[in-house]
Amino acid sequence: MKNDIKKIVQLAILEDIGGGDLTSTLLENKMIVAEIVCRENAVICGIDFANLCFLSIDPKIQITWNVEDGSNVIPGQIICRIYGLAKTIVTAERVALNFLQILSATSTKTAELVGLISGTKAKLLDTRKTIPGLRKAQKYAVKCGGGVNHRMGLYDCIMLKENHILTIGSLEDSIKDAVINFPKIPIIVEVESLDELKSVLSMTNITRILCDNFSIPDLIEAVQISSGVYPIEASGGINEDNIIQYAETGVDFISIGSLTKDIRSIDLSLRFSD
Incomplete structure (x- = not known):
């Protein structure tokens, strides 16, 4: 750096x-x-x-x-x-x-949140919501605070979201294209409901699944049905007031944009x- x-x-x-x-x-x-x-x-x-x-x-x-x-x-x-x-x-x-x-x-913010979830297995991730020009520096700061880095940018990980899938046609086709073109790159799939999660769990070649804006009860179920299949990342609306509740659902990762933007x-x- x-x-x-x-x-x-x-x-x-x-x-x-x-x-x-x-x-x-x-x-x-x-x-x-x-x-x-x-x-x-x-x-x-x-x-x-x-x-x-x-x-x-x-x-x-x-x-x-x-x-x-x-x-x-x-x-x-x-x-x-x-x-x-x-x-x-x-x-x-x-x-x-x-x-x-x-x-x-x-x-400092990272260390505070890492301390709150230290009694769980959840790891705290950053996002791409960084100050322009300071991404590597802020992601280094997250590590100094005990957090874990998410993807650095658009070039080192494939994250398939709703708009990507709609453009390509289907999630299956999206994953297939990703594996063919970038066989060594991690693939993360974002889901917004339990039904979407269930359909993704039957697919192969995924690195982990990101459950976006799930309620606590839905996240608990998501962790249960995905156990032994794919790691689960929780994101959306998570802060110092509720992060313990989210971590106690059993998720593997929690990503929070406020570490670097707020x-x-x-x-x-x-x-x-x-």
């Missing part, structure tokens, strides 16, 4: 700095020590992004981290110290914090040390 990080950071820096940081030119160009402090409970993620933000501005900056990606931190904890020129540290500050705050938000940035700040 190193090349991806470099491209993303370069774009972010260009977006923020443009032709130059006007305000930092007013500062005295002296060596200082700065600290990044976390203001709340969080799971940190995005260290490589933050490092590159600072080092892209000034390769002589030195950063000492007290944590690593996936570390749990508490309010007031100093997560790193930065040594360098005041001007360059201030210039890189906002972009570095943006990456840390956003990615830590995803890892996040609140973690409160981090950079301050100059005395």
